[in-house]
Amino acid sequence: MSENYPVPYNETERLLKLSDLDIDYGSLSESFKDLTHLAAKVAGTEISLINLIDAYTQWTVARHGLDLHQMTREESVCQYTITQADQFEVPDLSADDRFNKNFYVGEPLSLRYYFGVPLKDNDGLNIGALCVLDTKLKMLSPEKIELLKIIAVEIMNRIKTYQTMESLQNKLKDAGESNKKVAHDIRGPIAGIIGLSEIITEQGKNANLDQVIEFIKLIHNGSKSLLDLADEILSDHNEVKAPGINEFDLSSFRAKLLELYGPQAAYKKINLKITINPDKKNIIFSKNKLLQINGNLISNAVKFTPAGGTITVELDLLVKQEANILQILVADSGVGISEDEIVEILTGGMGTKQGTGGEKGYGFGLSLVKHLIDKMHGEMFITSEKGKGTIFRIELPQSNL
Template identity: 25%
Template sequence: MKPCLHPQEEERLRELRRYGILDTEREKVFDELVEIASDICEAPVSVVNFIDAGRQWFKAEVGLGVRSTPIETSLCGHVILQGDFVEIPDTLQDERMADNPLCTSEPGFRFYAGAVLKGANGLPLGTLCVLDHKPRRLTDRQRRILTVLSKHVMSELNLRLALEQERVLRREVDHRVKNSLASIGAMLSMKARRTSNETLKMELDDAGTRIRSLSSLHAELHELESGDCVDLRSLFERVQADLRSLIPDDAKLSIYVEAIKATPQLANAMLLIVNEFVSNSVKHGFQDGEGSITVVVEGDAQSWTIVCQDDGTATALDAEQAMSKSGLGTRVIHSLANSLNADALWTASGTGMELRVTPKH
């Protein structure tokens, strides 16, 4: 007898697909559950299965050797219509299964016991079941354990669903933050173009560039999966245009970054250090609006180096003042270096300033 459709079949199938489990690869966590079920229940066959449209699909199985079967011969297709736990001591004595070729053939499935897997809305999705080739009954202990194992299946699926929903929400929040930062940066740049106060213009441009750089970092992070690292080369490629807009038209900016994978914290600190150096060079190193700034980031995630240089008018005294953190920008850079457990060394000889940031050893 072919199983009837569930009274809420469309809603049931929507709930099943919401879990995103169909047609996924075998996984140890589910394989171990069916192995335990088979061992505890002393049954040669055990499966975690889901009843899809037109088929019965197996996420994990012991003793079966296939990943799906037609719905026409599905024993579990009948069971999900019945209750939370179903035990059939002899399938040939059950009118729903007495003509099922899986039961009538040799060696057929003469015994069935399954705990129904239910979605968050209470609708049945499939079962964790055991089968045997001879009529029999489970003990009370075996029934309890099979029920507990079925709850572990759904706990794992519900956890995965919650994590996926959290990931989607986080990416949406990141996307909105990134867009907001970009809008604020654009607004500051627009105000800078409209003002005739050169000091105010410089401050607005500086603030706008910092905001857009943070937006670029958010854009890079937005594309990452949880636990991934930032590609520093990709990040600095995003921010170069914004940094160039901070310097005078006759000045040059060159940035060379090795393909380093960095944590978001390291990437953010590096980005801010470079921002501060470029800003300080423009403010204090270029007297006539001409000059060049070079930034080199090399090494790896554990042993990296940032070298920032300009060819401005900085002297040894300027370097001493920078080392003593006399200005806001240099204090920010030293604070960022400390947060990375790194040293910031300033040197100058009248032909430009150099900042070298390296991790402490």
């Protein structure tokens, strides 16, 4: 495949939009299953895929007819589709020098026909593509092409709905936290009422005021019941709970990273090891932008680590009263980077470089990581030695959930 890989003119804005959507690439399949099936039916093809493309990877978030989950961006056809305003067609993949050496053209897949439509947001940014493929040569009618474009619009509508639902989940959680704060705040006054009623009860006993005592006992019992209820609410809040839709703990974060990025490392025969601090494994924190940050760092490490190498990811939480600090370390045994390149990354820039497996790359992944970390008021530290690997250390403040 030619090394003149296509890059949209608005690539930085496009990647920022994709990161703002903050999509878990492994969680959308069921939401789009009907649309991939419909697209294949409309086109009369064996295969239909919904692909989102980040700085390093094409993520197949929904599929029909082909059990594909990801591939390198360099190998994809949809990287060309996202540079187009309207559509992109390859009549015969085997006759096109840009694609005919890629795995999906040879056996056993033997794909030949490709047609793709950009997935375009309201600002005209193409975050991915809806594509249909077949092992036979095809020609789509204008009517079928228009129907595929309508399906692409519906995919974007659902992605926006998905994002809105996550936002609502966050607001509902915030409301729940407010309710728990109210429960906490009423404990003091109720405890005071109980203490006062105990004093009055004791004085009532000394005065033999039986009716007053009975009345005060009712106040006392009622107040104690309220206090018990507040304690119950607060104890529920303090129990170890499973992370919600917008949350991780260290265990679930590790599992998601292995699910998404383990295949990349395995494909290049790299050992990916992810460890967590077991003492902090059940502390819940927001998943906001964490997959984009950690994912880009792991993909970058895969790109610059030769086969047989090792990538180590360490996840930990520094627990503080005001805000916990999520600590991420990504270390590789790759080619390393120079001091000048470290300065360039930390100042928000990074040029395109050739990977150890011939991957040319696109030069935007680490710039995006630095942008996201700065936006979250975090810090990034880089150490490296040429020929011996690179270590990225990230510290990200997390609101205490």
